[in-house]
Amino acid sequence: MRVVRAGSFTIAASQLGLSRALVSRHVGELEGRLGARLLNRSTRSLSLTEEGAAYLEFCERVFRDIESNERAILRTRAEPVGTLKVLAPKSFGTIHLSDAVIAFAKAQPRLRVSLVLENTPYRGSYDFGERGLDLVLCFSTMRSASVVEQEIGTLEWVLCASPDYLARAGRPQSPSDLGEHSCLVHVDVMPNDSVWRFEGPTQPSLASQATAGLSPPKRRARRRKGSVAVKVRGAFFSNAALTLAKAAAAGLGVTLVPRYAVADDLAAGTLVNVLPRYRAASRTLLAVYPAAPTIPRKVQAFVDFLKLWMAEHDIGRRKPRVAAE
Amino acid sequence: MRVVRAGSFTIAASQLGLSRALVSRHVGELEGRLGARLLNRSTRSLSLTEEGAAYLEFCERVFRDIESNERAILRTRAEPVGTLKVLAPKSFGTIHLSDAVIAFAKAQPRLRVSLVLENTPYRGSYDFGERGLDLVLCFSTMRSASVVEQEIGTLEWVLCASPDYLARAGRPQSPSDLGEHSCLVHVDVMPNDSVWRFEGPTQPSLASQATAGLSPPKRRARRRKGSVAVKVRGAFFSNAALTLAKAAAAGLGVTLVPRYAVADDLAAGTLVNVLPRYRAASRTLLAVYPAAPTIPRKVQAFVDFLKLWMAEHDIGRRKPRVAAE
DNA sequence: ATCTATTGTTGCATATTACACAACAATAAC
DNA sequence: GTTATTGTTGTGTAATATGCAACAATAGAT
Known part of the structure; x- marks a missing residue:
């Protein structure tokens, strides 16, 4: 492709940062493998054979495909797209998480969100594998090196x-x-x-004073x-x-x-x-996801969102005001 | 692809004739390059991530494309397909070659044939390059190492x-x-x-006898x-x-x-x-084509056909019968 | 719960290959 | 005829690809 685009082995070589020898060898090997001459080359001019033209067209199509696919994959690193499957304890999920997840799904229109609620949230790496879960929310540590746990917030x-x-x-x-x-x-x-x-x-001072006489030795x-x-x-x-x-x-x-x-x-x-x-x-809510070199963008986005959401909605945090007695 | 198909790094490695280490490294490098985990792997089970599933589908499509294309290219080695461009001297081509080419085109329905007739048949490698000719028929040797000359027949x-x-x-x-x-x-x-x-x-004996007295010393x-x-x-x-x-x-x-x-x-x-x-x-008709490791099937087919055709039609060969005087 | 076999991963030594350099061959322009 | 440029081929070296072995981790068996 580069040779044809450059119109010359020498120019293509310098563009690719290779020696002419390599470029020549590569083209030659390709021709040998295909069993057909691709380029008609005389010292001064370069031109495609019929097979060469067809093969070039094919290669360009494949390269376009690869390029667009890699762009698509790179975009999953830039913005949260695809499907996010979250597993959470049923009671917690039903009552409060659902609101957060709904808000998150609204904020991420390009992301499909699936919230699975169960009473026995996590049964090992099986969930991340076969079930295709991306994230598990739970209150107890996994004690496993193959997952990453991140604190989302504290539930009182x-x-x-x-x-x-x-x-x-x-x-x-x-x-x-x-x-x-x-x-x-x-x-x-x-x-x-x-x-x-x-x-x-x-x-403690007030409490001890107030309860000193009233409470008997604790039983x-x-x-x-x-x-x-x-x-x-x-x-x-x-x-x-x-x-x-x-x-x-x-x-x-x-x-x-x-x-x-x-x-x-x-x-x-x-x-x-x-x-x-x-x-x-109080118990800390943990976000658990598989240990990998890079955390998927969609998971990161949800974890960040949930942290912020829990802080903002003050879930589980004791309200400043003390309930009137 | 092979890992997913095998369902295991170990099995895939043995199928590919590689060590587990290499397979693991290759998958890891691919994931690193893409910046996304493709396979969720725990010791016992293997499963695709969302990106992995998409990428697998893409890879399979590309591989199918490549496979079908290579088949198409290999077919050009098996049977004459595509376009064959022949250059020949105008007079020879007009009179006799046209019949042969028409017969050849009829015999090769999958091959498009183009016969270019000129009085100055060959002007160097330019014809094979820019003009896209596959074969030049002519009567004089090219005296060039970059072309192959094959004798088609003798024209008397x-x-x-x-x-x-x-x-x-x-x-x-x-x-x-x-x-x-x-x-x-x-x-x-x-x-x-x-x-x-x-x-x-x-x-010679008859001729010399017959002409001995008749012909004077040649002038x-x-x-x-x-x-x-x-x-x-x-x-x-x-x-x-x-x-x-x-x-x-x-x-x-x-x-x-x-x-x-x-x-x-x-x-x-x-x-x-x-x-x-x-x-x-008499002058020998030469088929000239670019020197390449493998001669294109379509060219070979035409050369073979033309040789046979000239032998059968006895072009230029002195008929057994001597013209009556 | 403990043990064990199997699986994926990583450090390291080595064999393969990819590569550049240089000499060569060939051709088109001067 | 001469010359400069281009593609090709032989050879030594540096990069890499690969296998081996040790390791880590997990699911099943006991």
């Missing part, structure tokens, strides 16, 4: 109950009081389901380096945070669920925060 | 005149008698146009190793053999032209052979 769990339940059963003043309460327990996701951990209380609550773990008596169990929230709203008891599950109820007053000065163990 | 030149001219001017008994005759000379093609050379006479005819050269006095000149034949038929004189030019006249009796026992210097 909140302790809450309905006002009428609290009016009926009394408002707990410290975590240890929870042992006496009807607790609605989220199972299968948090480790040690029946043990709730808290940190705090915040404003069944073991403090450990500023955190307290209390074994609760479950009255109702579910692996779905929304179900627990509904149960709590119905006055069934006190529940510890991710904030996203009860955000609406808290805003509406159907549920109120219990022990606001204590912070339940 | 015959001395003839019209019966009425002979009745008027007398029938020559030996070449030397031609000096006294009105000669119609073919110029520009034979070297030394005004010198006619003959060999013979055939049947203006120099014998050389069995051949005789006679300088003729031109009465009419042309570079077109057909024109000379017409002139001779019109009774203008004796002419020496290729047999093909007067075949019809001889058969019709419009012209008769003069000095049939002498053989005018």
Whole structure:
């Protein structure tokens, strides 16, 4: 191609940065392989044979194809295109992630987005392979060198109950009081389901003053380096945070669920925060994707978007205002 | 492609006769060059990424293209296809070659044939290059290492005149008698146009006996190793053999032209052979084509056909029967 | 849960080849 | 005839392509 375009072996060689010898050899080898002379060459002029003209046309077509394809592939590095398949825990995904994904899909019209929600989010590299997933969102580390984990944000769990339940059963003043309460327990996701951990209380001076005389020596609550773990008596169990929230709203008891599950109820007053000065163990949301030299643009875009989105929407982050008691 | 088809690096490697290391490296380099991961590989399973699937499809398309094209090129080696451009001397081509070319074109329906007739048939490698000729037919050697010359057949030149001219001017008994005759000379093609050379006479014993007493010591005819050269006095000149034949038929004189030019006249009796026992210097028809490692199938086919055709049609070969005197 | 066999990846030594240089051959212009 | 330019071919060297071996990682078996 270059020889024909240049009209001369010598010029083509200098354009290609090769010696004339190589160019001559390459053309000769190609002719030998095809078994047909492609160029009629006399010392001064160069011209295509019939086969040469046909072959040149073919080569140019193939090169155009290759070029356009490489451009297409390079574009996937420049902008998010194609399909993005995300796997996420069902409850978290249903309630809050769906909004984020919808917003993301709207912002990326050239990207098809698929959100797969399951209760058992990740079963190994199988998901990235056969299932064709690009990204898995989960709360526990994979402990595998073949994946990359990136923190998206922290999800805070909140302790809450309905006002009428609290009016009926009394408002707990410290975590240890929870042992006496009807607790609605989220199972299968948090480790040690029946043990709730808290940190705090915040404003320790005030809290200690306020509760010094009221709270008896803690029973069944073991403090450990500023955190307290209390074994609760479950009255109702579910692996779905929304179900627990509904149960709590119905006055069934006190529940510890991710904030996203009860955000609406808290805003509406159907549920109120219990022990606001204590912070339940928060869990970081991880974005997990296969370890590769380069992260696909679409994955990067989604991770970035989700980080920003979670920060902006303040999911799981404790609101500045303290719920009025 | 082979890795995907095999479903495994190891299997693909053994199928390709390479080591796993190379296959891994090749795929890795390709991914690096494209900037995108093509295969999701975990130890046990292999699967395509979205980019990988698209790229595979593209590669298969390109490979199909290449394969079909190479088949097309290989077919030009198996059977004569395409276009064959032949250059030939105008007079020879017009009269006799055209029939052969027409027959050849009929026998090769997949081959387009172009017959270019010129009085100056060959001007160097320019014809094979810029003009796109595949084959040049001519009577003189090229004396060039960059072309191949192949003998197609021998064209005999015959001395003839019209019966009425002979009745008027007398029938020559030996070449030397031609000096006294009105000669119609073919110029520009034979070297030394005004010198006619003959060999013979055939049947030397009879001829010598028959002419011993009749012919005086030859004047203006120099014998050389069995051949005789006679300088003729031109009465009419042309570079077109057909024109000379017409002139001779019109009774203008004796002419020496290729047999093909007067075949019809001889058969019709419009012209008769003069000095049939002498053989005018015959000229071999050469097929000239560019020197290349492999001769194009279409050229080879035409050369073969033309050789056979000339042998069958006995062009220029002295007919077994001797023209009746 | 531990072990094991298999698979893909990487460091390193080597054999292959790709390449440039130089001499040569050939042709068109002077 | 002379000459400059162009394509081709022989030869030594440098770049690379390849295989081997060790390694890392995972899925299945125990």
